Amino acid sequence: MQAVRVVAVNVFRESVRDRVPYNLVLFAVLLISSSYLLGQLTAGQDVKIIKDLGLAATSVFGLFIAIFIGIGLVSKEVERRSIYSLLAKPVSRAQFITGKYAGLVLTLAVNVSVMAIALYAILGYMVWTEPPTIRAGWDAPGIDPALLKAILLIFVELMLITAIALFFSTFSSPILSAAMTFGLYIAGHFNSELKNLEHVVSSKAAAQLARAAYHVLPDLSAFDIKTEVVHGLPVTIGYIGSTVLYGLAYVAALLLVATLIFSRRDFK
Amino acid sequence: MPSAIRIENLSKEYPVGFWRRRTYRALDRLTLEIDSGEVFGFLGPNGAGKTTTLKLLMQLIFPSAGHAEILGRPVGDISTRRRIGYLPENPSFYDYLTAEELLGYFGELFGYRGAERHKRVSALLDRVGVGAERRLQLRKFSKGMIQRVGIAQALLNDPEVIFLDEPMSGLDPLGRRDVRQLILELRDQGRTVFFSSHILADAEALCRRVAVVAGGRLAASGTLADILAFQVHGWELVMAGLSSDVVSRLPPTVQRATEISPGRYSLELSMDQPPDRILAQLTASGASLVSLNPMRDTLEDFFMKRVAEMGAGARASRPEELGASR
Numbered sequence: 001m002q003a004v005r006v007v008a009v010n011v012f013r014e015s016v017r018d019r020v021p022y023n024l025v026l027f028a029v030l031l032i033s034s035s036y037l038l039g040q041l042t043a044g045q046d047v048k049i050i051k052d053l054g055l056a057a058t059s060v061f062g063l064f065i066a067i068f069i070g071i072g073l074v075s076k077e078v079e080r081r082s083i084y085s086l087l088a089k090p091v092s093r094a095q096f097i098t099g100k101y102a103g104l105v106l107t108l109a110v111n112v113s114v115m116a117i118a119l120y121a122i123l124g125y126m127v128w129t130e131p132p133t134i135r136a137g138w139d140a141p142g143i144d145p146a147l148l149k150a151i152l153l154i155f156v157e158l159m160l161i162t163a164i165a166l167f168f169s170t171f172s173s174p175i176l177s178a179a180m181t182f183g184l185y186i187a188g189h190f191n192s193e194l195k196n197l198e199h200v201v202s203s204k205a206a207a208q209l210a211r212a213a214y215h216v217l218p219d220l221s222a223f224d225i226k227t228e229v230v231h232g233l234p235v236t237i238g239y240i241g242s243t244v245l246y247g248l249a250y251v252a253a254l255l256l257v258a259t260l261i262f263s264r265r266d267f268k
Numbered sequence: 269m270p271s272a273i274r275i276e277n278l279s280k281e282y283p284v285g286f287w288r289r290r291t292y293r294a295l296d297r298l299t300l301e302i303d304s305g306e307v308f309g310f311l312g313p314n315g316a317g318k319t320t321t322l323k324l325l326m327q328l329i330f331p332s333a334g335h336a337e338i339l340g341r342p343v344g345d346i347s348t349r350r351r352i353g354y355l356p357e358n359p360s361f362y363d364y365l366t367a368e369e370l371l372g373y374f375g376e377l378f379g380y381r382g383a384e385r386h387k388r389v390s391a392l393l394d395r396v397g398v399g400a401e402r403r404l405q406l407r408k409f410s411k412g413m414i415q416r417v418g419i420a421q422a423l424l425n426d427p428e429v430i431f432l433d434e435p436m437s438g439l440d441p442l443g444r445r446d447v448r449q450l451i452l453e454l455r456d457q458g459r460t461v462f463f464s465s466h467i468l469a470d471a472e473a474l475c476r477r478v479a480v481v482a483g484g485r486l487a488a489s490g491t492l493a494d495i496l497a498f499q500v501h502g503w504e505l506v507m508a509g510l511s512s513d514v515v516s517r518l519p520p521t522v523q524r525a526t527e528i529s530p531g532r533y534s535l536e537l538s539m540d541q542p543p544d545r546i547l548a549q550l551t552a553s554g555a556s557l558v559s560l561n562p563m564r565d566t567l568e569d570f571f572m573k574r575v576a577e578m579g580a581g582a583r584a585s586r587p588e589e590l591g592a593s594r
Contacts (some may be wrong), residue, residue: 086353
């Protein structure tokens with residue numbers, strides 16, 4: 001456990017030194033400028049749009065971090081040969097993989113937390129400046145705790161994407177890993193369509209193939225509850241719990257397979 | 269004396285080719301045993317299989333056949349890694365860390381905490397000659413300085429067995445002298461040092477025993493004296509006061525006469541005849557003896573000869589010769 005923690009902290013340090021937190025500044029600028037512009041253009045709908053924009057930006061910024069750092073977690077170590085000295089220390093390959101993963105999840109956790117705080121701060125400011133008559137017309141409160149449900153699922157989705165990127169990076173090149181992770185991200189968001197493909201295709205084989213793909217590919221659309229939350233629609237704790245468990249189980253399976261592949265890999 | 273490292277029939281093959289799969293044998297049935305407390309030189313030209321062997325011992329790659337043990341435990345045993353140190357060839361580390369942070373990071377992996385870790389890191393960086401630069405990011409370090417940091421990280425845990433892959437690489441003459449001194453200190457502390465090199469002078473200065481690999485195979489192993497003892501191939505006789513007239517009438521046993529300074533000659537004699545007869549003749553003609561030494565092969569000569577004998581061409585073999593591809 002000690003080795004996993006030490007490796008994870010170093011990944012976090014690397015992301016800080018690589019200026020990953022700069023994306024937070026971009027996020028803040030995007031939100032502040034959007035809230036100002038929307039205030040000028042819309043009447044009463046600006047809070048809803050800012051919530052939508054804030055959640056979408058949290059998701060997209062996180063996605064870029066998860067993919068572009070995730071694919072380099074292992075391959076960069078191998079490429080620069082720093083892994084030679086590291087694996088000669090009392091660190092197993094499984095601990096190395098887990099530590100690398102935990103480090104990037106820690107980076108994402110800090111990133112998502114700061115973004116959530118920034119979003120709530122902007123919303124707080126907007127609530128404070130809007131007159132009560134406009135606030136009364138909102139679908140959901142301005143400072144809505146339900147946003148945290150959406151943020152939690154965005155975070156678990158990012159954990160899953162990080163695991164996919166790490167999985168690919170244990171055996172393929174960074175560019176290929178990025179392409180495959182992004183492909184899975186897209187496929188994962190349209191996964192539910194695969195389930196219903198048998199109703200629109202006549203070929204039995206194609207339907208079975210689509211059904212198999214539905215079960216194997218991650219169902220990322222399940223993590224997207226932005227619309228429900230922004231419009232004040234109910235999202236049950238049971239749904240949140242089962243989706244989080246689904247995400248964590250998928251992550252565990254990916255890390256297991258990544259470790260198995262990595263444990264037999266030669267570093268030529 | 270117990271073995272620190274035991275290598276038995278260790279082989280490593282890589283598949284090559286896309287359509288027509290063949291195997292390339294980087295290491296071919298290497299067997300070696302290194303005693304505790306000795307400095308062992310692992311010599312060979314580039315591409316001989318030295319780094320492959322070290323990577324196999326660190327389990328950075330997996331053997332196709334054979335077996336190896338370090339301190340009585342199979343390679344790859346995590347608990348053994350607490351007792352060994354490893355400097356990779358041309359080491360490369362995290363360029364965003366400072367030398368101090370890098371060693372601190374590795375120190376944490378060994379479980380050193382707070383003040384103890386700081387003290388250990390500081391003392392090691394002092395020992396390898398990294399001064400105020402220790403607080404600079406490694407991206408600003410020269411190759412030689414990286415090498416010094418690499419040596420420091422290999423010694424962080426007071427290892428019993430230290431593996432150094434080309435430790436002198438990238439170092440200036442002063443740095444090489446420091447590393448030689450350091451290896452001798454480690455030997456005096458009773459540690460085992462296994463180092464690879466293609467610089468034979470280093471081996472001659474440091475090792476009791478060496479192994480020479482070429483083309484992935486063991487060409488020779490033993491003490492330097494054993495390897496070179498039978499390699500005396502003549503005598504070098506230096507005489508002063510020799511006239512040109514005497515030199516022109518030297519017998520055929522003198523293979524070469526080189527004038528060092530007026531009247532002083534270096535004469536190379538073959539092994540066929542003992543040197544006393546010609547020495548007697550020359551002293552009778554008025555010359556005087558300056559020195560008489562056996563001409564031995566240097567390790568360099570030995571190395572070149574064995575490498576030429578072994579050849580490096582027989583490595584890429586057909587699958588049927590080497591067994592199935594991995």
